[in-house]
Amino acid sequence: MILLSSAIPNDLLGAAYYLAVKYAPLFLFGIRNTLIIALTSTIIGLFLGLAVGLLKSIPVLPDDPTWKKFAIKLIHFVSSAYVEVFRGTPMMVQAIFIYYTFLNFFKLFPLLGSYKLTAGIVIVSINTGAYMAEIIRAGIQSLDKGQNEAARSIGMSNFQAMFYIILPQAIKNAFPAIGNEFVVNIKDTSVLNVIGTTELFFQANTVAGTTFRFTDTFFVAAILYFVLTYSTTRVLAIIEHRMQVPVSGGPSSSSTPGLIAHTEKQV
Numbered sequence: 001m002i003l004l005s006s007a008i009p010n011d012l013l014g015a016a017y018y019l020a021v022k023y024a025p026l027f028l029f030g031i032r033n034t035l036i037i038a039l040t041s042t043i044i045g046l047f048l049g050l051a052v053g054l055l056k057s058i059p060v061l062p063d064d065p066t067w068k069k070f071a072i073k074l075i076h077f078v079s080s081a082y083v084e085v086f087r088g089t090p091m092m093v094q095a096i097f098i099y100y101t102f103l104n105f106f107k108l109f110p111l112l113g114s115y116k117l118t119a120g121i122v123i124v125s126i127n128t129g130a131y132m133a134e135i136i137r138a139g140i141q142s143l144d145k146g147q148n149e150a151a152r153s154i155g156m157s158n159f160q161a162m163f164y165i166i167l168p169q170a171i172k173n174a175f176p177a178i179g180n181e182f183v184v185n186i187k188d189t190s191v192l193n194v195i196g197t198t199e200l201f202f203q204a205n206t207v208a209g210t211t212f213r214f215t216d217t218f219f220v221a222a223i224l225y226f227v228l229t230y231s232t233t234r235v236l237a238i239i240e241h242r243m244q245v246p247v248s249g250g251p252s253s254s255s256t257p258g259l260i261a262h263t264e265k266q267v
Contacts, residue, residue: 015216023207030203038185041124049132055079057140086130091191095123099195120197135177139170179236183229
């Protein structure tokens with residue numbers, strides 16, 4: 001160990017370069033798992049958020065029967081409780097609770113040979129779903145109510161109007177916030193270190209514990225996280241630009257994406 005430490009340059013940049021090259025396989029393995037968890041969890045969280053957001057958007061009509069009003073209000077309560085609990089508690093606490101509560105279940109479905117990777121995806125997905133639900137709900141509410149009324153006037157059911165008219169525009173308007181969730185998830189995977197998931201932070205911690213060069217090692221980790229998030233934001237910006245519909249290209253939503261208020265995650 002002494003020989004290894006003496007081989008590492010004393011300056012920050014030199015030591016960081018040395019560690020990045022020597023332990024590249026460990027860092028690359030951590031990057032792979034980080035991206036797998038972040039991307040998969042964002043996609044699953046989006047569908048989960050869509051479901052919860054749609055449930056929270058079900059209206060209670062005055063002429064509905066009593067049982068239907070009760071059922072809708074119960075759905076609203078359960079959906080709101082899910083959102084508030086997972087937005088109001090730290091992901092680290094959620095990770096420990098969910099992991100040890102469903103440990104036997106995770107062991108039945110190892111992903112890429114690691115049940116902890118499965119647990120990480122489930123944990124981040126559930127957390128992301130709570131934020132996505134609010135993003136989708138805000139996207140739906142940002143649209144002009146007249147579009148739903150117009151769809152109903154031509155014979156569409158409430159489901160058809162939501163699926164074919166409202167939801168596509170809501171997702172388009174909410175895309176910046178949805179993309180931001182992916183960027184946030186890349187960083188939030190570091191929380192999974194508490195359950196031993198081998199993401200980037202876990203690998204960096206392993207290297208630091210081996211070399212006792214914590215400053216240098218986590219400087220490398222910080223650079224890697226920055227490269228991942230910056231590259232992701234550039235790609236998302238290109239996709240967002242291509243999604244914009246020119247005024248001469250056809251009708252588009254009259255809503256303003258800026259109406260969507262996205263709250264940063266609490267970690």
